[in-house]
Amino acid sequence: MSLALSLLDLAPVAKGRPVRDSFAASVDLARAAERAGFRRVWYAEHHNMPAIASSATSVLIGHIADHTESIRLGAGGVMLPNHSPLVIAEQFGTLATLHPGRIDLGLGRAPGSDQNTMLALRRNPASADSFPDDVLELQGYLSGHSRVPGVQAVPRADETVPLYILGSSLFGAQLAAQLGLPYAFASHFAPDALHQAVAVYRERFRPSGQLAEPYVIAGVNVFAAEDREVAARQMKAAWRARTRALISRGAVGGNFTDAEIDEFLASPNGAQLASMTRYSVAGTPEEVRDYLTAFAASCQADEVITTHQAPEPADRVRSVELTGAAMAVTA
Template sequence: MPVALSLLDLAAIAPGQTARDSFHNSVELARAAERSGYERVWYAEHHNMSRIASSATSVLIGYVAGQTDTIRLGAGGIMLPNHSPLVIAEQFGTLESLYPGRIDLGLGRAPGSDQATMRALRRNPSSADTFPQDVLELQGYLTGNSRIPGIKAVPRAEGVVPLYILGSSLFGAQLAAHLGLPYAFASHFAPEALMQAVREYRDRFQPSEQLAQPYVMAGVNVFAAADRAAAEEQKTIAYRARTRAFIKRGAAGVDYSDEEIDAFLASPNGAHLAKMTTYTAVGTPGEVADYLEDFAAEIQADELITVHHAQEIEDRVRSVELTGAALGARESVTR
């Protein structure tokens, strides 16, 4: 059965651009995904990251939903320990009321930030410990079955806001299985536990009202271009920029040449950072489609969440379109 294709958009702020530019770019990416047959576009909650503008995730979802027509939009994800379940239920109840049948809610338990930012968010270091209970409380609000007597989320949408558990460890896999929810693994930046987590999820899955059978989603990085050399160049530029953002954090005024970045990535100290992008499809549409199909088959994924990192918005849009067209053409042949 053909794998479903979706998109994770980090609302990246390119050099020389503003957050407002990135939001316009997010609309263009979502429109490209919509016309290219993607299932959904998700936005991730990150804080205190100068190159990522998706921190107010529900606001961005609403903005893009108002400028698209049919594609599903959602959080991939909301870091629930940063918020009260009631507030998130109100936000996503509002979104589903405005855009019925189009809103998803993926949930994670990480801070989406560093320790100092976690404190600025007024997040208690132990708040992740109650993540399973918070998911159930949120689910109760969204379904009109509140676990807190006398408390309900207003507005509560007439339609369903499906929940997804996000993770990069066995904890998320086990929780998603126990609750009978779809599981999305962050293999686009945390590849190490992917295989074991997927096995745990499938082996332990318990059917629920939302989901009768396991549903596995996995993140994968993509650089698709008309020729391989262009795709490789986009990858090099994007991953150098990503590495700079990591090693410059908190070091204002410090800069590194391309040669220094490449040397760092090739060193033992940079090996972990380089390994984070293990799952990357790069090349022509055919080469990217081959990679994605093999990756999906290896873990029996039901859906791939693609992350297109090319620095220029035109290249990102083209990558989304080429990938969608290549996989879509193969699906039509297999039907």
């Protein structure tokens, strides 16, 4: 079986540019992924982060679906404890009715925000404890077999929207295995437990109505360019911007110079932050292809979901194009 290729779009907001430009860039990126043979594009739920524009995940998915033709689109993911399972079932039932055969629903249990934002979302800090039950409730609505007497999700699409469990620890791996669902590991920013989590998932997997065999998606950061040095510069600029956003509590930009950011990342305090992007590749299409192929083999991934975070939208599109063309050679 050939390695499937997909895309996680973080819908970044560039300093000094309107958010509308971010959405236009996301449309361009999804179209590029569609042309390049990517299987799907996912968007993540984050809140109170001015550098990321994908907070209203289902709305963005619908917008992208209106501007593409065939590529699968979905959430990678919806942080389910932030929401009522019924409301999410209604949102994704609507999306799948409008765009049949194209909608995925990845589910996570993290808040996707800081503590104050979590309270503003009306989220109880203990709500993550009910995540397994919430997944089952949501699954019931989407399949037409509600677990809540007298309550149905309307509209409900003719097909059942496929669910994916997202995670960066053994908890998600165990739950995905128990429920017989695909498992997506966030190794693009939380790499430490990747191999152990995949091993646990594959060992404990139970077939389900959705999935007969275990299916693993793993995240990788990709910067592809015709010139290796160009790709390396893009990656360095992206990690500087990411670090600024994180240590500035999500604000776009920050007042830190490049030299200060580099010094921080090289320090013991910055080492952990730097290690979060362990699974990253910057290089020519051939180098990217070799890295992704080896990465997938090392962690038994059936699919790699790539993030392309070059600062300029045109460079992100080009990275997607080059990656898709390189991986098509191996398909």
